[in-house]
Amino acid sequence: MKLFWKLDWFFKERKKEYIIGLVMLAFVAILNLIPPKIIGYVIDEIAFKELTLQSLIKWIVVIAVVAIVMYILRYYWRLMIFGSSNYLAKTLREKLFRHFTKMSPSFYQKHRVGDLMAHATNDVSAVQQTAGSGVLTLFDSITTGGFVIIAMAFTIDWRLTLIALIPMPIMAVTTNCYGKLLHERFHQAQASFSNLNDKTQESISGIKVIKTFGQQEEDIEDFTKLSNDVVDQNMKVARIDSLFDPTISLIIGISFLLSLGFGAKFIYEESMTIGDLVAFNTYLGLLVWPMLAFGMLFNIMERGSASYNRIEQLLSIPVDIDDKDSALDILPEGDIYFHVKEFKFPDGSKAALKNVHFELKRGETLGIAGKTGSGKTAILKLLLREFEGYVGEIKFGDHKIDDYKKLCLREAIGYVPQDHFLFSSSVYTNIAFANPTAAYEDVEYAAKLAYIHEDILRFANGYKTIVGERGVSLSGGQKQRISIARALMMKPELLILDDSLSAVDAKTEEAILKSLKTARANATTIITSHRLSAIEHANLIIVLQEGEVVEKGTHEELMKLKGWYYETYQLQQLENLVEKGGELNE
Numbered sequence: 046m047k048l049f050w051k052l053d054w055f056f057k058e059r060k061k062e063y064i065i066g067l068v069m070l071a072f073v074a075i076l077n078l079i080p081p082k083i084i085g086y087v088i089d090e091i092a093f094k095e096l097t098l099q100s101l102i103k104w105i106v107v108i109a110v111v112a113i114v115m116y117i118l119r120y121y122w123r124l125m126i127f128g129s130s131n132y133l134a135k136t137l138r139e140k141l142f143r144h145f146t147k148m149s150p151s152f153y154q155k156h157r158v159g160d161l162m163a164h165a166t167n168d169v170s171a172v173q174q175t176a177g178s179g180v181l182t183l184f185d186s187i188t189t190g191g192f193v194i195i196a197m198a199f200t201i202d203w204r205l206t207l208i209a210l211i212p213m214p215i216m217a218v219t220t221n222c223y224g225k226l227l228h229e230r231f232h233q234a235q236a237s238f239s240n241l242n243d244k245t246q247e248s249i250s251g252i253k254v255i256k257t258f259g260q261q262e263e264d265i266e267d268f269t270k271l272s273n274d275v276v277d278q279n280m281k282v283a284r285i286d287s288l289f290d291p292t293i294s295l296i297i298g299i300s301f302l303l304s305l306g307f308g309a310k311f312i313y314e315e316s317m318t319i320g321d322l323v324a325f326n327t328y329l330g331l332l333v334w335p336m337l338a339f340g341m342l343f344n345i346m347e348r349g350s351a352s353y354n355r356i357e358q359l360l361s362i363p364v365d366i367d368d369k370d371s372a373l374d375i376l377p378e379g380d381i382y383f384h385v386k387e388f389k390f391p392d393g394s395k396a397a398l399k400n401v402h403f404e405l406k407r408g409e410t411l412g413i414a415g416k417t418g419s420g421k422t423a424i425l426k427l428l429l430r431e432f433e434g435y436v437g438e439i440k441f442g443d444h445k446i447d448d449y450k451k452l453c454l455r456e457a458i459g460y461v462p463q464d465h466f467l468f469s470s471s472v473y474t475n476i477a478f479a480n481p482t483a484a485y486e487d488v489e490y491a492a493k494l495a496y497i498h499e500d501i502l503r504f505a506n507g508y509k510t511i512v513g514e515r516g517v518s519l520s521g522g523q524k525q526r527i528s529i530a531r532a533l534m535m536k537p538e539l540l541i542l543d544d545s546l547s548a549v550d551a552k553t554e555e556a557i558l559k560s561l562k563t564a565r566a567n568a569t570t571i572i573t574s575h576r577l578s579a580i581e582h583a584n585l586i587i588v589l590q591e592g593e594v595v596e597k598g599t600h601e602e603l604m605k606l607k608g609w610y611y612e613t614y615q616l617q618q619l620e621n622l623v624e625k626g627g628e629l630n631e
């Protein structure tokens with residue numbers, strides 16, 4: 046029942062609907078008492094040979110009116126209570142989604158997507174049930190049960206009522222035991238559903254890899270294992286859940302037996318009429334539902350509270366990178382000042398960056414080179430404030446990057462990541478992502494700068510072509526260039542290309558870089574690349590090795606150093622020549 050207290054914020058929000066719904070429910074419970082009483086009267090009138098056609102019609106009319114009023118009230122309380130419970134699901138889903146969008150990449154490193162989806166669907170719907178069926182079963186079992194017992198005791202016979210209630214404490218004790226067992230089992234059932242969800246999500250998104258490696262059978266086997274586990278865990282729940290109905294029916298059966306035996310005795314002693322006993326037994330029949338509802342209540346509450354605990358746990362994880370109270374609501378602009386003595390990823394064992402220092406004037410270009418895993422992307426992630434916890438200082442314009450609102454910082458940076466992601470929508474929507482109301486000309490201009498315009502015109506539906514998961518397959522280079530166009534649409538103060546030209550040929554790379562230079566004359570650019578031709582015109586180039594800057598300067602200065610940069614550049618030039626030679630010979 047603790048869950049009801051935890052959800053009091055929601056019940057307060059929808060107070061009016063719940064009060065109206067519960068008042069209607071109480072009226073239904075009262076009206077429910079009328080038919081058995083009438084049946085008792087009619088039977089006594091028959092027994093005493095007093096029944097007339099007139100009184101029979103009168104009772105039939107009363108029962109019909111009661112039935113119609115109950116019909117209307119039942120419809121409206123359902124609308125009020127079940128309708129309102131939908132809003133709880135909506136609020137929880139939105140809270141979770143908002144929380145997910147605030148979390149940094151390290152949160153997503155620790156939580157699996159399928160698990161998060163299970164929280165937002167299965168757990169939310171279990172909690173929704175508490176606010177719908179849970180409230181109903183609790184209130185209905187108390188009101189209907191209470192009114193029926195009062196009617197039995199005060200309008201028929203209190204002695205028989207007490208006798209009929211003798212088995213009830215046994216029911217209270219057993220259902221309590223079942224409830225405790227259920228709680229733990231529900232937790233396990235929800236956790237195994239999360240695992241299955243995670244597996245499904247991963248298999249569907251990785252289907253191409255699975256097929257390429259011919260791993261379908263193994264994948265199906267893994268899936269079946271998890272699916273069996275879900276069944277096993279739910280069977281454990283069902284084994285306890287199934288005990289409720291038989292236990293309650295048995296106890297009600299004992300009550301019937303006792304009331305029949307003692308009722309017969311009271312009739313024999315003439316302290317009760319036959320009509321009273323029939324009415325009493327009909328009331329006892331009315332107690333079956335509140336008892337069953339009580340059993341169901343345990344099930345709903347335990348499932349709901351296990352799910353609500355999971356949701357609360359997730360929502361209580363603090364946003365690790367958040368705005369300061371006094372965060373600046375301005376877009377950063379100006380020079381970049383990057384001085385990091387040391388940075389370790391939260392779950393990294395050794396420093397990803399050590400003594401990385403550079404300064405970049407507004408409008409300049411920085412090139413970052415180095416072997417794979419040397420820390421190039423780590424620098425960018427710190428600039429984007431995706432990670433914190435470094436020793437040092439990073440400034441953008443006049444302020445440290447953590448002095449700005451995160452949203453402002455990100456709005457000033459157009460980031461084209463290595464692993465670009467396109468949404469399942471049109472090319473146009475993908476490019477205009479940061480500014481959905483952008484004019485067609487602006488989108489086309491950005492596409493032209495990224496050298497993707499011509500390709501787009503060749504697609505079947507031009508800018509309206511659907512791409513992404515449900516759309517046409519694009520080449521790696523096309524995806525990269527659409528991602529660049531998307532970043533350019535922001536007209537960012539700082540453009541970051543994280544190895545974003547790796548899938549385009551050298552000629553296209555050169556053309557893109559040239560057009561960026563002219564179009565973004567006063568804006569700063571950072572390019573990381575394995576192909577040094579992409580950064581050779583940069584104002585400053587740094588070469589990283591195991592997180593440390595080992596070479597720093599302009600292209601000419603680095604060539605004179607005759608170090609890693611020089612050797613790699615020479616090698617790549619040679620490869621270029623060989624490729625061109627190949628082309629000439631063809």
Ligand SMILES: Nc1ncnc2c1ncn2[C@@H]1O[C@H](COP(=O)(O)OP(=O)(O)OP(=O)(O)O)[C@@H](O)[C@H]1O
Nearest residue numbers: 390391392393397416417418419420421422423424
């Ligand atoms: N989120 C992370 N958590 C822990 N360690 C990480 C994380 N991201 C990267 N690393 C580690 O930090 C080091 C630097 O990685 P980074 O991605 O910056 O390299 P990179 O130079 O960009 O490589 P590449 O050229 O392959 O993209 C690597 O050893 C990598 O394994």
